[in-house]
Amino acid sequence: MGGRSGSWLGGALAVVLVGLLVAIGLVMSSRDAVDEPLTAAQQDVAAAARAEALAFLTVDHQDMDPLVEAVLAGATGEFAEEYRSQRDTLVSEAERTEAVSTPEVVALGVGDQDDDAATVLVAANSTVTNTGTDARGEVRYYRLRMRLVREGGRWLTSDVEFVR
Missing domain, CATH: 1.20.5 (Single alpha-helices involved in coiled-coils or other helix-helix interfaces)
Incomplete structure (x- = not known):
């Protein structure tokens, strides 16, 4: 045994x-x-997502109009409509609080992607100053799930969602 x-x-x-x-x-x-490394198709969608994330998170209470226009230039569908409808509120709130936000994308990953749609996860940090912070500002950590669609040969953001 x-x-x-x-x-x-x-x-x-x-x-x-x-x-x-x-x-x-x-x-x-x-x-x-x-x-x-990312494929060429992934690089295209990643570049568009990076640009839109930076535009979306950038704030300068002294000159908001070009910043809002930059977001809208990379937006489409419901995201563009919602952002456009909130434009006056965004600008007045940035001015009221003297807000400045300077973001950087620290990581980005392309998820599901086909010829016409993609999901991109973006990790960005932003140094924010406003009437509620000291002069050095505060670092804020953002995690975004972005949905992009191809329209007219360009990748445009159709949805942005903050995730944990």
């Missing part, structure tokens, strides 16, 4: 070892996939 339990234990250890090797291989291959 000692031989059988020893061979059973050896077989079980072999199965566990093979399982670990397979798991390590899967982790390594998925890591490599994350590190691969």
